[in-house]
Amino acid sequence: MSRTVTSDLLAPAGTRPRRRLMGRDGLWPWAFVAPLAAGIGVFFVWPILQTAYYSFTSWGVFGGSTFTGVENYVRLVADPQLWTALGNTLLYTGVVLLGVPLAVWLASLLNTPGLRFASFYRVLFFLPYVAMPTAIAMVWRIIFNGDFGVLNYVLGLVGIEGPYWISTPGVAVLAVAIVGLWSSLGFAMIILAAGLKNIPSELYEAAELDGASPWRQFRSVTVPLLTPSIFFVLIITIISSFQLFDLQFAILGSTNPVLPKSLSLVYFFYQQGFVANDKGYAAAIAMFIFVLIGVITLVQFRLQRRWVQA
Amino acid sequence: MTFLSSRPRRRALALGGLATGAALVLAGCSGGSSGGGGGSGEYEAAPTDLEASITYGVWDQAQVPAIEANLEGFAEEYPGIDVTVNVTPYADYFTKLQTQGSSDSLPDLFWLNGPNFQLYASNDLLEPVTGAVDAGDLDPADYPEALVDLYKYEDVQYGVPKDFDTIGVWVNEALFEQAGVPMPEADWTWQEFQDTAVQISDALGDQGVYGGAGGMDGQTTYYDTILQAGGEVLTDGGTASGYDSPEAQEGLQFWTDLIESGGSPTIQQLTDTTADQWFTSGKLAMYWGGSWFRAAIQGTPVESTVDVAPLPVGEEQATVIHGVSNVVAAGSDEKQAAQALQVYLAGQEAQQQQGDMGAIIPAYDGTQQGFLDSAPDVDLQVFLDAVDYAQPLPVSKNSAAWNAIEISDLPAAFSGDEPVADVAGSLAEQMTALLQQEQ
Numbered sequence: 079m080s081r082t083v084t085s086d087l088l089a090p091a092g093t094r095p096r097r098r099l100m101g102r103d104g105l106w107p108w109a110f111v112a113p114l115a116a117g118i119g120v121f122f123v124w125p126i127l128q129t130a131y132y133s134f135t136s137w138g139v140f141g142g143s144t145f146t147g148v149e150n151y152v153r154l155v156a157d158p159q160l161w162t163a164l165g166n167t168l169l170y171t172g173v174v175l176l177g178v179p180l181a182v183w184l185a186s187l188l189n190t191p192g193l194r195f196a197s198f199y200r201v202l203f204f205l206p207y208v209a210m211p212t213a214i215a216m217v218w219r220i221i222f223n224g225d226f227g228v229l230n231y232v233l234g235l236v237g238i239e240g241p242y243w244i245s246t247p248g249v250a251v252l253a254v255a256i257v258g259l260w261s262s263l264g265f266a267m268i269i270l271a272a273g274l275k276n277i278p279s280e281l282y283e284a285a286e287l288d289g290a291s292p293w294r295q296f297r298s299v300t301v302p303l304l305t306p307s308i309f310f311v312l313i314i315t316i317i318s319s320f321q322l323f324d325l326q327f328a329i330l331g332s333t334n335p336v337l338p339k340s341l342s343l344v345y346f347f348y349q350q351g352f353v354a355n356d357k358g359y360a361a362a363i364a365m366f367i368f369v370l371i372g373v374i375t376l377v378q379f380r381l382q383r384r385w386v387q388a
Numbered sequence: 389m390t391f392l393s394s395r396p397r398r399r400a401l402a403l404g405g406l407a408t409g410a411a412l413v414l415a416g417c418s419g420g421s422s423g424g425g426g427g428s429g430e431y432e433a434a435p436t437d438l439e440a441s442i443t444y445g446v447w448d449q450a451q452v453p454a455i456e457a458n459l460e461g462f463a464e465e466y467p468g469i470d471v472t473v474n475v476t477p478y479a480d481y482f483t484k485l486q487t488q489g490s491s492d493s494l495p496d497l498f499w500l501n502g503p504n505f506q507l508y509a510s511n512d513l514l515e516p517v518t519g520a521v522d523a524g525d526l527d528p529a530d531y532p533e534a535l536v537d538l539y540k541y542e543d544v545q546y547g548v549p550k551d552f553d554t555i556g557v558w559v560n561e562a563l564f565e566q567a568g569v570p571m572p573e574a575d576w577t578w579q580e581f582q583d584t585a586v587q588i589s590d591a592l593g594d595q596g597v598y599g600g601a602g603g604m605d606g607q608t609t610y611y612d613t614i615l616q617a618g619g620e621v622l623t624d625g626g627t628a629s630g631y632d633s634p635e636a637q638e639g640l641q642f643w644t645d646l647i648e649s650g651g652s653p654t655i656q657q658l659t660d661t662t663a664d665q666w667f668t669s670g671k672l673a674m675y676w677g678g679s680w681f682r683a684a685i686q687g688t689p690v691e692s693t694v695d696v697a698p699l700p701v702g703e704e705q706a707t708v709i710h711g712v713s714n715v716v717a718a719g720s721d722e723k724q725a726a727q728a729l730q731v732y733l734a735g736q737e738a739q740q741q742q743g744d745m746g747a748i749i750p751a752y753d754g755t756q757q758g759f760l761d762s763a764p765d766v767d768l769q770v771f772l773d774a775v776d777y778a779q780p781l782p783v784s785k786n787s788a789a790w791n792a793i794e795i796s797d798l799p800a801a802f803s804g805d806e807p808v809a810d811v812a813g814s815l816a817e818q819m820t821a822l823l824q825q826e827q
Contacts, residue, residue, distance in 0.1 A: 138511075139486065139489075139490075139507060139511065139786075140486070140489045140490045140511050140513065141490040222660075223660045223661060224656065224657060224660045225596070225653075225657055225660060225661060226661065227660075242656045242657070242659070242660055243660075244659065244660060245655075245656040245659035245660055246656065331659075333604045333605070333659075333795050334659050334795075335604065335655060335659060335795060335796065335798075335799035336659075337795070337796065338796040349792065352483060353788045353789070353792055354786070354788060354789040354792065355486075355507075355786055355788065355789070356789075
């Protein structure tokens, strides 16, 4: 991910020249786009429209839907489980976002000129991102084990009695978030490291000539010029955090008593759609998540002008 | 990382959101409206020269060798019928089956379990076996009665069990010896179980060993005690919850008492480390587990010191019985061939072969010697004897919906945080509401 690509992606909207639907090239460009457009249409747009429609229906397990208007949404807003799930998702997102400043710091450390074994460290941090979430979850389940886990053993050495991480309400969400933070760090670091490489070294030389300390250089050169990459990482992290499911499913397990108090939005969707077989209601939840992610992303793009260096 | 974004390539997908993924799955289900209509129950034994090609859907790879052995025998009888076995891992099996059911593309013959059976039967997706029974090709009396009833919906029989499992108490003899506690007698009572558990916990507690263990798996724990107390999980023909009866609450209290007395780890401990893990690590003396647990013990440190006792007796003697059935899709194009295979697999010869190959306990009476021989040092006969007093696993059309409430609500009762009667009462109310919705 080079810096140019990132900044292209994030070019402020509204500066593009206005284009007519049918340019002077006629139908040709459309013919080339058609295969891809058809794929996206069939596999993305159409299902979204269908889900939107089904969210207004009550759906029998084997098909056969009846239109029920906004009933699902009325029920959804009144469902305490939704707000619990939203709270949990926000908590998870909050913790995982702590990883962004951490990743900025780590990436700039790794970018130190003359650092030995830099690639080795990079691989080390990136590994969790490549590993299967389910495998990661299995290992962390063992680490978090209340009676026999490594974590509580280590805490015990310094005199702290650790909780039952994955079976105590409140703590369970935190435990999943810690794993989420740990496993997303590598991805953010790689993006940020690429951004760092694109900062011209003359700027640092100039700053040094002006007598700027390393900390001052970090604050006044590195961070501002890294903002496009940071913005990109933020967008991706928030979207993927709102989609928390597999990690939670694998770490907490489907028969965990704290699940109702700890589940994420997508887990809530899964439970209604595929456990309770209430697919119309699940479609409404899916639409809720979809719109929520859309709004949050939109707000981020609006706010980016205030802090992202073009 | 979470879900779709777990590979950089999929980043574009992530933008579309899980909503899209959900939409995909949902859209996939929307193909057919209500499947192929109800089964007629028509049956005519297939001529041996019937030419057909059918699919057989199963979820357990471990049983495939036995199935293939069965199919060889079947091919001798019906050389013209070509059978393709489709194995889908259990985790995806029922999600896939539901999609197939929605689009009228179910396998011709497939496995179904108790919790899912009524859903398919009530939506007219299954072909009854009444025809084969009337023709004398299939006799329900050859199989455990409680299990035959599990595959009956509105008095129509849709399948016979291919295998079964019952529950017993797996014991670690070495721990009993260490604690100096006598081994359980065959007709022990609830009180004796509770006392034994506490004695072992007391004697070996400093090693982190517990006498007994509850847990959140109803089939192996609280369903059994509810039945033993004379209660029911479902009453009124499955239209209401039985949790508000005093008997059912006694069945729940059993586990609350066991945890409170220190005879069992807490529910929290059992969430982190499940009861079967406590047992196979040698930290649990008595584990309520199914006959299937025999395979799980192999290769663990406790393998050589394990035996089985029957479940203790409460007001009455009881265990939950469950088993898988082969069912024919009502919408199958090759119904006659599928029924021929269904009947063949339920027959004595095929069942004997299944048992001898050791993957399961075959359901056909008298074919279970292979199961007993699979672990000669363990009194596996307990599981076969249990059939006499077994009751079917409680199921309804949408069992999963109320199973989820059991798991979220019951822990408060087991931990003693809330009175059993309060929890059971509120659980019963929610569950009955769900059951009414099913009607």
